[in-house]
Amino acid sequence: MLTTAVCVIFALLAGALAPGCREGPDKLVFGFVLTGDECWVESAAAPLADGLSAELGVTVEPFAFGSSAELLQGLRAGQVDIALLNPFAYVAARETGSVRVLLRCVRDGKDWWRSGIIALADGGPRTLEEVRGRAFAFVDPSSPSGYLFPLAHLLRSGLDPERDLGEVVFTGSQEEVVRAVLEGRVAAGVCREGARRSVYAEMRDVFKRVTVIAYTPPVPNRSVAVRAALEPDLVERIKQALLAVTAGGKGREAWKVMSGGCDGFVEAEDQDYDVIRETADILELDMEILAGCADRPDGRSGP
Structure with missing residues (x-):
């Protein structure tokens, strides 16, 4: 009786239940950025949320945001409890203390992606230094894998495209960069790893004719983060529920659709995202602007 009375007093004074008397939430909101039509929500997000609800004994409500900027606002306002975030969006949320990272997505056996700088195997440049003064192809100025991360890598390597490259072209797609190199329109270009496939x-001989002369540093895939204010025991339950629901069956298939082909998780730590911070510093760009760029379809597995 005394314990109950003390709890009630603290609740009245603090406007919330005191530690040890606090009940768990009756609903958790799982936020993500909508990258397709509304049918995508029903086919993937809803079944995943149903599985999580069953595992946790708490209603998990999926909520689709139109952009990472909107999702970040929801996190900062405490309206989102679990979020699927591209790496820039995670760092932006972390900077304000809104989230803690939980898990990172695995796709094709990797929890990261990278871009490659490609050239003709026969007669093309062999090093980045040999690219100097020659025509070069990027994908699009807002593409993380086709411009932003490669640009930071070039600058880090001492090559400023505006000063040190010849003609710079934007092809509009990853595959068109490969074609531009194959057809000799440019001496080298950059595209996500796997674009040759x-x-x-x-072009059945593409792997023989086109080689990778340099790679960008690995970039973390999309991650699942949770609201920083959630209780540690609930955070652990959420992690275990995600692992259980996505291990097989409808939950696994739903997660693959929702996450852009990811089929597993690894544990994630904040320092895994230092490459994101370094890239933003080199490019002198706001993290939320970069988060918006990573909403692009070519960033479904990462940016």
């Missing part, structure tokens, strides 16, 4: 059907 995308043109293999039309």
Whole structure:
């Protein structure tokens, strides 16, 4: 009786239940950025949320945001409890103390992605230094894998595209960068690792004719983060529920759709995202602007 009375007093004074008397939430909001039509929510987010609700014994409500900027606002306002974030968005949220990272997505056996600088295997440049003064292809000025991370890597390596490269072209797609190199329109170009596979059907000798002369540093895939104010025991339960629900069956298939092909998780730590912070510093760009760039379809596995 005394314990109950003390708890009630603290609740009245603090406007919330005192430690040891606090009940768990009756609803958790799982926020994500909508990258397709509304049918995508029903086919993936809803089944995943249902599985999490069953595991946790708490209603998990999926909520689709139109952009990472909107999702970040929801996190900062305490309206989102669990979030699927691109790496820039995670760092932006972390800077304000809104979240803690929980898990990082695995896709094709990797929890990271990278871009490659490609050139012709026969007669093309062999090093970044040999690219100096020659025509170069990027994908799009807002593409993380086709411009932003490669640009930071070039600058880090002592090559300023405006000063040190010849003609710079933007092809509009990852695959078109490969074609531009193959056709000799540029001496080198940059695209996400795996772009050569995308043109293999039309160019069976692409792996023989086009080689990678440099890679960007690995970039973390999308991550699941939780609101920083959640109790540690609830955070652990959320992590275990995600692992259980996505291990197989409908939950696994739903997660693959929702996350852009990811089929597993690894534990994540904040320092894993230092490459994101370094890239933003080199490019002198706001983290939330970069988060918006990573909402692009070519960033579904990361940016």
